[in-house]
Amino acid sequence: MRKSIATVSVSGTLPEKLTAIAAAGFDGFELFENDLVACPLSPEDIRRMAADLGLRVELYQPFRDFEAVPADRLAANLRRAEHKFRLMNRLGADLLLVCSNVSPQAIDDDALAAEQLRVLAERAAEHGIRIAYEALAWGRHVDDYLRSWRIVRMAGHPALGVCLDSFHILSKGTDPGGIEAIPGEKIFFLQLADAPRLTMDTLQWSRHYRCFPGQGDFDLAGFTQHVRNAGYRGPLSLEVFNDVFRRSDPVRTAADAMLSLRFLEDGTAPELTDFAYVELATGPDGDRLRRLVEVLGFDRARLVEGGDAAELRAVGIATPDPLAADAHVAALSAPAHVPDGTRVVFCPAGPGDSTIDHVALTAPFAEASLWCRCVLGLRPHESLELPDPYGLVRSRAMTGAGGRVMVALNMADTPSSVPWQHVAVACDDVVDMARRLTAAGEPPLRIPGNYYDDLDARFPGAPDLRGTGVLYDRADDGEFLHLYTATIGRVFFEVVQRIGGYSGYGAANTPVRLAAQHGHKMRPE
Ligand SMILES: O=C(O)c1ccc(O)c(O)c1
Numbered sequence: 001m002r003k004s005i006a007t008v009s010v011s012g013t014l015p016e017k018l019t020a021i022a023a024a025g026f027d028g029f030e031l032f033e034n035d036l037v038a039c040p041l042s043p044e045d046i047r048r049m050a051a052d053l054g055l056r057v058e059l060y061q062p063f064r065d066f067e068a069v070p071a072d073r074l075a076a077n078l079r080r081a082e083h084k085f086r087l088m089n090r091l092g093a094d095l096l097l098v099c100s101n102v103s104p105q106a107i108d109d110d111a112l113a114a115e116q117l118r119v120l121a122e123r124a125a126e127h128g129i130r131i132a133y134e135a136l137a138w139g140r141h142v143d144d145y146l147r148s149w150r151i152v153r154m155a156g157h158p159a160l161g162v163c164l165d166s167f168h169i170l171s172k173g174t175d176p177g178g179i180e181a182i183p184g185e186k187i188f189f190l191q192l193a194d195a196p197r198l199t200m201d202t203l204q205w206s207r208h209y210r211c212f213p214g215q216g217d218f219d220l221a222g223f224t225q226h227v228r229n230a231g232y233r234g235p236l237s238l239e240v241f242n243d244v245f246r247r248s249d250p251v252r253t254a255a256d257a258m259l260s261l262r263f264l265e266d267g268t269a270p271e272l273t274d275f276a277y278v279e280l281a282t283g284p285d286g287d288r289l290r291r292l293v294e295v296l297g298f299d300r301a302r303l304v305e306g307g308d309a310a311e312l313r314a315v316g317i318a319t320p321d322p323l324a325a326d327a328h329v330a331a332l333s334a335p336a337h338v339p340d341g342t343r344v345v346f347c348p349a350g351p352g353d354s355t356i357d358h359v360a361l362t363a364p365f366a367e368a369s370l371w372c373r374c375v376l377g378l379r380p381h382e383s384l385e386l387p388d389p390y391g392l393v394r395s396r397a398m399t400g401a402g403g404r405v406m407v408a409l410n411m412a413d414t415p416s417s418v419p420w421q422h423v424a425v426a427c428d429d430v431v432d433m434a435r436r437l438t439a440a441g442e443p444p445l446r447i448p449g450n451y452y453d454d455l456d457a458r459f460p461g462a463p464d465l466r467g468t469g470v471l472y473d474r475a476d477d478g479e480f481l482h483l484y485t486a487t488i489g490r491v492f493f494e495v496v497q498r499i500g501g502y503s504g505y506g507a508a509n510t511p512v513r514l515a516a517q518h519g520h521k522m523r524p525e
C-alpha cells in the first residue's frame with residue numbers, strides 16, 4: 001500500500017517537512033492548510049517541489065464546519081469551498097478532507113447534512129476533486145464513523161466518501177469491526193494514529209498526544225485489518241498531532257513514522273529465546289571491570305579493551321533463526337542498534353540459562369520504544385513517571401513473548417542526568433552477593449535507613465535488609481530483591497533475585513536508586 005503522512009506530523013517549514021518525508025521513503029503526504037498558508041512558496045512551487053521529491057499530494061485538509069448548516073449559510077460555505085478547489089487544482093491535489101461540523105450552529109439532521117455534502121461533492125467533481133468526510137470524535141452531532149458513513153450513503157454521490165481516522169474511532173472505544181460493512185471504494189482515505197491511554201478531554205488528547213502506531217496503547221494492526229477487509233486500496237496515512245514531534249528533528253521523526261508503518265504492514269517479529277551476552281567496552285577501567293564481573297560470577301559479559309569510558313556496546317540475543325531476524329531488520333530498513341547506540345546482535349542459543357535478567361538503557365523514549373516494538377517485537381508495559389532529585393524519569397519495561405528478554409527504557413528530562421546503562425544479573429542469593437561484593441572492595445550502592453523504615457510500613461513480613469544495600473519489592477506475582485554496584489564509566493550492574501513469578505523490574509525503587517547515585521556522585525571518592 002502507498003505510504004503517506006500529514007505535514008502536521010513533523011516539525012519545520014513546509015520545504016523542511018517535505019524533504020524529511022521524502023527522505024524517509026514516503027510516497028505522498030497530506031497537506032495541512034496551516035503549513036500552506038504560512039509558506040512563502042506559491043501552490044505551483046509546492047507542487048513542483050513535491051514532484052521533484054517524488055511525493056504525491058494525497059489530500060488537502062481540513063475543510064471545517066461545512067455540513068448541516070442553516071440554508072442561508074450554505075452559499076457562503078460553497079463560496080469558501082470554490083476557493084479551495086481552485087487552490088487544489090494549482091497544487092495538483094484531488095482529495096479534500098471535510099471534517100464534521102463542530103459549530104453550535106450545526107443542525108442535528110442527517111438528511112440535511114447529506115444534501116449539503118451532495119451539493120459540495122457535485123461542485124468538487126466539476127474541478128476533478130473528491131470529498132472525504134471525516135467524523136471528528138468531538139463533532140457537534142456527527143462524532144462517529146458509522147454516522148458519517150450513513151450520511152455519505154444517503155448523499156449517494158460518487159465524489160463523496162468517508163475518511164476513517166483511527167484516533168477518532170479508537171479513542172471513543174467504538175468497535176472498529178463495523179468498518180467492514182463499508183464498501184472499500186467508499187472509504188476515500190485512511191488516517192492512522194496511535195495514542196497512550198489518558199484520561200482527559202478528547203480534543204486535547206488528539207491535538208497533543210497522538211503518536212505513531214506501536215508507540216501507544218491502541219490496536220492499530222487490528223484496526224487496519226478491518227479497513228483492508230473492507231476492500232480499501234488507498235494509502236496508509238499517518239496523521240499525528242504531537243507536542244514532542246513538533247519540536248523534534250523532522251528527519252528522525254519521519255524515519256520513525258516509516259518504521260512504524262512498515263511494521264504495521266509486515267506485522268512479524270523474530271522469536272527471541274533469551275539474552276546471550278553483553279559486550280562492554282572497558283575504557284580505562286579494564287582491571288576493575290574484570291574483577292567485578294568475576295565477583296558477580298557473570299559469565300555472559302564480553303569485555304573489550306578500549307573506548308574513552310566503560311560502556312555497554314552490544315547485546316547478543318539468542319533466537320532459533322538469526323538469519324531470519326537479520327532479514328526482518330533489513331526488511332524494515334531499521335538500524336541494527338537501539339536509538340542509544342547499543343548494537344543488537346542475533347545469535348543462536350548457547351548452552352545453559354543466561355544469567356542476564358534484563359538490560360536497562362537510557363534513550364529517547366518514543367524512539368526507543370518504537371524500535372524495540374518493531375525490530376525486536378517486544379511488548380510495552382505501563383509507562384511510569386518516577387521522581388529523580390533533579391527532575392522526572394520516564395521508565396517502561398518491554399518484554400518478549402517468552403518473558404526472558406526484557407529491556408527497561410529510561411529517559412530523564414534533566415540535563416544533569418548521565419546516560420547510564422545497566423545490566424541486571426540474575427542470582428539466587430542477593431544478600432550473600434552483597435556481602436561478597438563488600439568483601440571484594442566493591443560495596444553495593446548505599447541505601448538510606450528511611451527506605452527500610454518505609455519498607456516495614458509497606459510490606460509486613462519483609463526481610464530485614466537494613467545495611468545491606470539490598471532493595472525489595474513485592475507484587476501479586478512474587479517478590480524481588482536487588483542491589484546496584486557503583487557506576488564505572490557509563491555503566492553499572494544490578495544484581496537481582498526473583499522469588500515466585502515476580503515479572504517487574506523493581507521500578508518502585510528507582511527513585512531511591514537515582515537519589516543514591518546522585519549522592520554518590522557528589523561525595524568525594
Ligand atoms: O484536530 C482537528 O481539528 C483535526 C483536523 C483534521 C483531522 O483529520 C483530524 O483528525 C483532527
Ligand SMILES: [Mg+2]
Nearest residue numbers: 134165191239
Ligand atoms: Mg483525522
